[in-house]
Amino acid sequence: MESIRFLLISICMGAWLGGSLSSDGLARVGLKKRNLDLNSIHAARITRPRATSFARVTSNAEIVYLKNYLDTQYYGEIGIGSPPQIFTVVFDTGSSNLWVPSSKCLLSVTGFLDSYSGIPCKIQYGSGSVSGNNDLNFPYNMAEQGHVSQKVFSLWLNRNPSSELGGEIVFGGLDWRHFKGDHTYVPVTGRGYWQIQVGDIFIANNPTGLCAGGCSAIVDSGTSFLAGPTRIVAQINHAIGARGIVSLECKEVVSKYWNSIWDSMISGLRPEIICVDVGLCLYNNNTVIETVVDGEATDRLSVDEGGALCTFCEMIVFWIQVQLKEKKAKEKIFHYVDELCERLPNPLGKSFINCDEITAMPYVSFTIGNRSFPLSPEQYIVRVEESYATICLSGFAALDMPPRQGPLWILGDVFLGAYHTVFDFGNHRIGFAKAA
Secondary structure, eight states, X not given: OOSSOOOOOOOOHHHHBSEEEOXXXXXXXXXXXXXXXXXXXXXXXXXXXXXXXXXOOOTTOOOOXXXXXTTOOEEEEEEETTTTEEEEEOOOTTOOOOOXXXXXXXXXXXXXXXXXXXXXXXXXXXXXXEEEXXXXXXXXXXXXXTSSSSSEEXXXXXXXTTOSOOEEEEETSOOGGGEEEEEEEEEOOBTTTTXXXXXXXXXXXXXXXXXXXXXXXXXXXXXXXXXXXHHHHHHXXXXXXXXXXXXXXXXXXXXXXXXXXXXXXXXXXXXXXXXXXXXXXXXXXXXXXXXXXXXXXXXXXEOOTTOHHHHHHHHHHHHHHHHHHTTOOHHHHHHHHHHHTTSBOOTXXXXXXXXXXXXXXXXXXXXXXXXXXXXXXXXXXXXXXXSSOEEEEESEEXXXXXXXXXXXXXXXXXXXXXXEEEEETTTTEEXXXXXX
16 A cells, blocks of 8 residues: 655664554654644645646556645654664655655755665656655565564544644554544555545534545545535535635526526436536536436536536535435525535635634534544634634635546544544555544
8 A cells, every 4th residue: 555655775663763663563653743823724735736736656546636734733753874864754644755855955855865775766746846766665664574563554643732742653553542442444445545435424414415425535644634525615614604705606606597506406407417507517528527416426418617607506506405305495595505605615725713612513424434433523623822812723624626536535634633543554444443
């Protein structure tokens, strides 16, 4: 599994792991935690790449997304070489390489990746390139050399803000002190990432609908927030009172096309072609896109995805579908959809929350392996201590992928802090249990 790939030769593990090798076949690395601030949070990005940008060079990876590490909160230390030189690293399950500054880099730290052996490689990014050598996958290397007893590593993140210990990553097994109950294991579904399948997402007891037939999710310890489709994040923001942005295009579709959209849905017209029927989306017979309607995967004809009115029309149709399943009245659905247009996730920042209202907010639950994994408001709200006040932010951010790749969720530290996670690369599966 390409989870954390280190570009290093085989050297004595005890000399460079920033933790300890124990007699029970486990290698432990204590994690440190830094405080987040608004500047780093707002500067952080999780986006889909443009045509000239690539986050990974692998022909097997269908899902590609870009991020920076400005909002990274958890990190550890490793030592490289003999005597070891200490480096601060992010143990990022959403990336497959270890970037190490090389002594050959005179002008840029992104020039080379230093290594003593392996296959030469060069990766082109949208903002530059890096080059170096690939070596054997690091966790596999530890298992093959007998430094750990099992082909697994586990992650525990300490979300206690008053604790100095940020968490622990354990190579070779589990620490029973870090979780409660049994783990629920699900298979890894993609070769490029620690990718799994999730079911519907619930706000309290209400389904959000889009993932009823299944959505891909990447378990990413290098991302602080939870990221997912705008269609769902907007519903969550509305339910928890998060301040988003007002979209005039979205409200224009509601005000001008509401009756046409409603009449088309009530008449039984297929939801996936309603926006073409009302003239907001353009017919394109060159591409067939798979979507989820009523919990089942179906084929629909591609439309003009570049148009904002088309995009919002499709969102509005989806939101109406969800509300109709809840047997809501037309007028109530109209006001609900109009309000959603005023609480869309801000693509350039995070959504603010009233800290005094956290206890009244609903649980948000993910369905994984036919089991519910709820997040309480205290778990999905991110508190940021500024000099003048405590700021509360929604832990949910918007990430919209191209139809062939999406819909996609990124399960970042907001989720991993609530659930102890086992990355079993020997059996190609991931396990979750309630964190202790």
